[in-house]
Amino acid sequence: MAQEAAGKLMRTGRSSIVPLLTPATAWFGLFFALPIAAMLVVSFWVVANYQLVPTFTLTNYTKLAQPLYLSIIVRTFAIATIVTILAALVGYPVAYYLARRLKRLRVFVLTLIVLPLWTSYLVRSFAWMLVLGTSGAFNWFLQGIGVTDQPVRWFLYTEFAVIIALVHIYLPFFILPVFAVLDKLDDRLLEASSDLGASPWTSFWTVTLPLSRPGISTGCLLVFIPAAGSYVSPELLGGPSVLMIGSVIAQQFGLVFEYAFGSALALTLMTGILIVALGLLRIGKVQGLK
Structure with missing residues (x-):
């Protein structure tokens, strides 16, 4: 029954x-x-006379193995990885301080972190052009303190400029999920670790950090995905010397009308992101929650 x-x-x-x-x-x-x-x-079709021809071919995928496109793919994932690592190195201490140390001004600081997201992505990219340019704040500061006697030109239109801008743009997406996890961390676990003789540093490595891995993996995911597919910042700050796959995809669809090859590029990017995403989710689920 x-x-x-x-x-x-x-x-x-x-x-x-x-x-x-x-x-x-x-x-x-x-x-x-x-x-x-x-x-x-x-992606398995071809384009002839600006028209899609529905015939099966692997040409678009074999074309990806050419040194030019292979280097662009490698550069894209390398930059996205560097941006994610830097965002983690900068964002985790900020999230930890907000969640475990700061109490009174927490809402105010969180508002300051989220505030840049209210500004257009394009505006923030243009702002970095002004900061990194030959007449920008960086060069003005270096010349002001006597480090250089003339503007440094390699700040702009380099991978350095793209990485700095992407870290700034996507940093809140790392801080917020890590903060959410650390804020809910049970203080009794740290008290038990202290009672067993662990130092604050040991408690952090053995208790706090492992339990915050779900937030870290989520934050890395939220940074890596848009960084790998970024288009505006590499175009504005990297110039023609720092091509990323997002720019090439836009060119295929918007300039040369190679829809078939553009589709193959987009699927390649999505496949790479999916592999990274599955790895990060597995780290957060298996190691962080076991």
């Missing part, structure tokens, strides 16, 4: 959930799965 009641309850629960999931499923299929499926099909 009890088993029948439990089975009936489960069937009722499933039937009540289905209407709620249907709109989300339709939205996911229409605006995510369907475009990706179309892009996958087009």
